[in-house]
Amino acid sequence: MTDQNPYTPQPGQPPQGYYQQPPAPKKKPWYKRAIIMVPLTLIVLFILFVGGCSALFSKAADEVDKDMNAEHTITYQISGDTTDANVTYSVGEANTTQETGVASGWSKEVTVKGFWGASLTASNGMNGGGTVTCQILVNGNVINENTATGDYASASCSASADDIENATE
Template identity: 40%
Template sequence: MTQQQGWSAPVPPPQRKKRRKWPWVLLVLALLLAGGCAALFVGVVHEVDKESKREVTVRYEVTGDAKDVTVTYSVYRDGDLSQNQVSGVDLPWRKTEKTKGFVKGGTLVATLGASGGTLRCEVTVDGSAHTARASGPFASATCDGF
């Protein structure tokens, strides 16, 4: 028997190309990361907005034995600073303000006159008190409450 020329092995069927999965996995991970960041951002914005609308009480108080006292107090309202001054104050002196906004609180400066004496100032914001003392002619005490 003789072999015929031109015969070859059978042609294998075409192989199906494998699709790579890692680009899809990477895309899904990127989308999940972006969604998580967006959710975190929305949550932070919501909390900041809620805090800026919360109203707090700011209480100012000056006590002591001084006779000629000048009181200067400020309060933040909706981002604006409001400042007031009262001269010739008899102690004890008290003032209460309501405020809201991103920055809340106030500052109190009590200044003794030429006759001197002693005084204590206190600013209380949401139950947290900040105090200072001063004594002697023209001395000042400054209390910040934020």
Template identity: 30%
Template sequence: MSEQATDDEPPPPRRPRRIWPWVLLLVAALLALAAGAVSAVLAHEVSQQGSRTLRIRYEVTGTAKDVTLTYSTWQEEALSTGRLTLRTLPWAGELETKGFMNGGSFVVSVGRSGGEVACSVTVDDGTRRTDRASGAFATATCSGF
């Protein structure tokens, strides 16, 4: 006798649909939208900051007679670095910059003759960084402005 389905037998049970792939797809789409929104906000902030003109004031005081200054800032959307050797202190310098991004650096290095130095950087938005150093070949660093 062969086995054949009859009208009296119920159909085989249907497998339930899996929901987790759809939930996973929805979560991935939401994360992509959130990342896009964050990127847009950051791009707007960088654009606004890049179009502002800022005044940066560098200052060095102390007793050292052989000092080397190295400073960096943003000029026309590119990193600019300068170097200056001083025989007497105090010294102050100012510059205006456009396209400024946080992360500037001002390093004051004392030469072989030693002495004391203090550096200060002030940005017109109120950001101020200071540091001190003393002794031969000592370094004061004002960074993150």
């Protein structure tokens, strides 16, 4: 019998007490690793979100700019049987104009730009009793009308920027 040590390794086997490491797993390509994909996905989503928001804000800014630069022609009219009215009307932004001694049949065309509305007040003067009617027209359409009667009576009309814009559409 041959004297063989039971602890001697067989051919092709590692020595006793020796642990053989398993082969290293194959590394995934960098673009398939979760540690890369999660932040990369978040960055792409953020870029898409910012791009969408900027497109939305750009469109809104264009609409506001268009509305601010839109010109509207407003016609103010006084009718009735007044012969001595005082008229005050807006001519855009915060500018107003006043005319005195106005008789029935008076009309004024004003071009306004932007978001500004329109206002018109006609008051019978000392010598102008009777009826006074104010009208605000846009594109020939009456937007607002009011009538007052008597000495020193006042008729007031107003139209918002939305009223004017709706009349031009």
